[in-house]
Amino acid sequence: MNENTEKSSSKPQPTRPEPSHRFSVAPMMDWTDRHCRYFLRLLSRHALLYTEMVTTGALLHNDAARFLRHDASEHPLALQLGGSNPAELAACARLAQEAGYDEVNLNVGCPSDRVQNNMIGACLMGHPALVAECVKAMIDTVQIPVTVKHRIGINGRDSYAELCDFVGQVRDAGCKSFTVHARIAILEGLSPKENREVPPLRYDVAAQLKRDFPDLELILNGGIKTLEECHEHLQTFDGVMLGREAYHNPYLLAEVDQQLFGSQEPVVSRSEVMERLMPYLVAHVESGGAVHHITRHILGLGQGFPGARRFRQLLSADIHKAAAPLQVVEQAAQLLQGR
Structure with missing residues (x-):
């Protein structure tokens, strides 16, 4: 590589x-x-x-x-x-x-x-x-x-x-x-x-x-x-x-x-995207990066479903006040379950 x-x-x-x-x-x-x-x-x-x-x-x-x-x-x-x-x-x-x-x-x-x-x-x-x-x-x-x-x-x-x-x-x-x-x-x-x-x-x-x-x-x-x-x-x-x-x-x-x-692969769900993003996000934090470097880009996932506004609030506001921001990300991810 x-x-x-x-x-x-x-x-x-x-x-x-x-x-x-x-x-x-x-x-x-x-x-x-x-x-x-x-x-x-x-x-x-x-x-x-x-x-x-x-x-x-x-x-x-x-x-x-x-x-x-x-x-x-x-x-x-x-x-x-x-x-x-x-x-x-x-x-x-x-x-x-x-x-x-x-x-x-x-x-x-x-x-x-x-x-x-x-x-x-x-x-x-x-x-x-x-x-x-x-x-x-x-x-x-x-x-x-x-x-x-x-x-x-x-x-x-x-x-x-x-x-x-x-x-x-x-x-x-x-x-x-x-x-x-x-x-x-x-x-x-x-x-x-x-x-x-x-x-x-x-x-x-x-x-x-x-x-x-x-x-x-x-x-x-x-x-x-x-x-x-x-x-x-x-x-x-x-x-x-x-x-x-x-x-x-x-x-x-x-x-x-x-x-x-023309792909025959199934459409990925919001929750699957979040699940696949988490290891990358954790690795970034462990290497000294800030959570918001990544989460600022995913606010748009919170559109068009019950709880979407809360998802955006967690990742745009609450996360900056949290002692454990990764827990806030996990809380936001829960709102995507079944989405």
Whole structure:
């Protein structure tokens, strides 16, 4: 096992599925850390999971092993990078490959001021030639897939012709898979949260892009909330990516393998997920970690059943006041019995 990979504290995992973009969970800052991904993998074996965005500077000038650390069970797993220097991105892609990641994804969608100031994220949509150069540098360095996640435009460069120019240049550099957040990004005046809600969703623009680039793999992101919507969008697109809904209502992932990948395995129950998570949680605490590092990610299991509110209260409030927080987790787990 790679030294950057944390040994699983649960039972040995079956042979991991081949990476597929048919269904994925979006990279989300402060959310999709390794503990979140371990939890989500208990719900779906086939969903492609992404790390939080990691900047090239963080990997090259800090503790790369800490940023790349993951559990073997998290696969299929992609690392999302933030950066705009081709040589640095290539070096980071190599680190990702050596650490065992299944894919490297370049962030061309984040609209925050902090990343803009470092030429990272959505502002790169205004520099398609540079993005193409970055992608080519990574593709020339690694054997794992290199993909791009982007918006349909940015303010000042939001015409369909400019979107096609961006995709075309990056395609010509060798990229074959694009995840399209079907909103433009407003680079001034809106917070990152507002940029996920205020600009209107334009699925029609993304669908036209798929028609005009039929040979590319196109994954739709933005505003998708149900598996019914996933089925609908998969009539047009090659894959769907869920973000906030997958985090706030994670139990919807429990039916992903059966509904979208044709798995014959039974749907895992909430209580089974909690039972399988406990050894990992205990191991984390025994190694010096805090319980809330993990439990903050599982609050969404408490949705839609009697006792759900109490489940969330135990893990979001009571646990911080408890002398024995693991006992609070066990108390919360009891509320999931039969669920």
